[in-house]
C-alpha cells in the first residue's frame with residue numbers, strides 16, 4: 001500500500017465516538033475533514049501537499065494576502081487534478097470569511113507569527129478545530145488570551161509541532177518509556193539552523209543570494225528578519241522543547257517552574273550581509289537578537305533543561321538533543337548513545353542507530369511507507385495525520401492547548417529574562433494545577449496519535 005492508497009482508506013477504523021464538549025460543531029464521526037487554510041506560503045503549501053494526497057481531506061478554501069502564494073497554491077491543485085478551492089484575499093481580515101464558511105470543519109494556520117493569535121481565536125469562536133503552525137502568541141498575555149477562549153469554547157487547538165514525530169525522537173521516547181536511560185535528569189535541545197539564506201534574499205528567489213529583507217523580498221525574509229531586529233530572546237523554541245516535553249511529562253505529571261535566558265552579542269547577520277553584498281545599506285543594522293540565546297529551565301520533578309536558539313551563524317542543521325538519565329544518554333550531534341552496562345564498551349559511545357533501530361517507535365514501523373516522501377524526513381505526514389485523525393474522531397488533539405501554549409510562551413519569558421539582566425522568570429501554569437493528574441498519552445496509540 002503506498003501513500004495514495006492509504007489516504008483513500010484512512011489510517012485507522014473510526015473508533016468509538018468521543019464526544020467533545022460543546023462548541024465543536026459536528027456530532028458524529030466524519031469520513032472527510034473539510035479544511036480551510038489560512039496562509040499558503042511555503043509552509044502552508046507543504047500542508048496543502050499532504051491534504052491533496054488524502055481522500056479523507058477536502059480542501060474547500062484557502063486564504064492568503066499575496067497573489068504569488070495563491071498562484072503557487074493553485075498550481076498544486078491543478079497538478080493533483082483536484083477541484084480548485086474557494087479563495088479569500090484582499091486584506092488582513094480576509095481569513096474571517098473563510099472561517100465563517102459552514103463547510104469548514106478545521107483550519108490550518110501557516111501565517112507569520114504575529115497573526116496566529118487573532119486567527120486562532122476567531123476560528124475557535126467559530127467552532128473550528130485549529131491546527132496552527134509554531135508560535136501561539138507574541139506576549140505572555142497573548143497566551144492567556146488564547147487559553148481564555150479555549151476555556152469558553154473547548155474547541156481543540158494544536159500546535160503543528162512536527163519534530164515531536166521525528167523518527168529518532170520517537171525512538172528515544174520509546175527508550176525513555178522502557179526506562180533505558182533510567183530516571184531522566186537533564187535534557188538539551190535547540191533550534192540550531194543557519195537561517196541566513198532564509199532571512200535575506202535578492203527579492204526574486206527563495207534562498208537567492210542577497211541582503212534584502214522586508215516587503216520587497218520573498219518568503220520569510222518578508223517578516224521573520226524583523227523579529228531579529230526587534231526582539232532579544234529564544235524566538236523559535238518549539239522544535240526543541242516539544243519533544244523534551246514528551247520525554248519528561250510536562251503538563252502531565254511535571255511542569256516547568258522557571259527559566260533564565262542569556263543572549264550573546266550579535267555580529268552574525270552583519271557579517272553575512274557584508275559577505276554577500278558588500279556596501280549594502282543593511283550591513284550596519286543593529287540586530288537586537290543575540291546570535292546565540294541560551295535558556296535554562298527548572299522542572300517541578302527536578303530535571304534541568306537547556307534550550308539554544310542559534311540561527312545567525314554558519315553551521316550545519318542540528319537540534320542538538322541530549323537526553324540524560326541515571327543509566328545513560330543520547331546526544332544527537334554526536335550521533336551517539338551510551339547506556340551503562342549495556343553499551344558495547346565501557347565508557348565508549350555506541351552509534352545511536354544501533355539503539356534507534358532496536359527501539360524504532362511502533363508508529364513509525366506501521367506508517368513508514370506512508371510518511372515516505374513527506375516533508376522533513378516524513379515527520380510532516382505524522383503531524384498532519386495526527387491533526388486530521390483528531391478532527392475526524394472529534395477527539396482532543398495529541399498536542400493540546402496546554403502543550404501548545406507552554407512551548408510557545410518560552411519566547412516572551414526568555415525575552416523578559418534577558419531584558420531584566422538575566423533574571424529568572426516564573427513559568428505560567430496554564431493547566432492551573434491540572435498538570436498533576438493529567439496523563440502522558442503522546443504517541444501511545446494510533447487513533448489520533
Ligand SMILES: NC(=O)c1ccc[n+]([C@@H]2O[C@H](COP(=O)([O-])OP(=O)(O)OC[C@H]3O[C@@H](n4cnc5c(N)ncnc54)[C@H](O)[C@@H]3O)[C@@H](O)[C@H]2O)c1
Pocket residue numbers: 038039040041042043044063064065066069091092093095110111112113115133134135160161162219220221222376
Ligand atoms: N514546522 C515547521 O517545520 C515549519 C517550517 C517552516 C515554517 N513554519 C512556520 O509556518 C508559518 C509560516 O511560515 P512560512 O515559511 O510558510 O512563511 P511564508 O512567508 O512563506 O508564508 C506566509 C504566508 O502567509 C501569508 N499571510 C501573511 N499575512 C496573512 C494574513 N493576515 N492572512 C492570510 N495570509 C497571510 C503570506 O502572504 C504568505 O503567503 C510560521 O509560523 C513558521 O514559523 C514551520
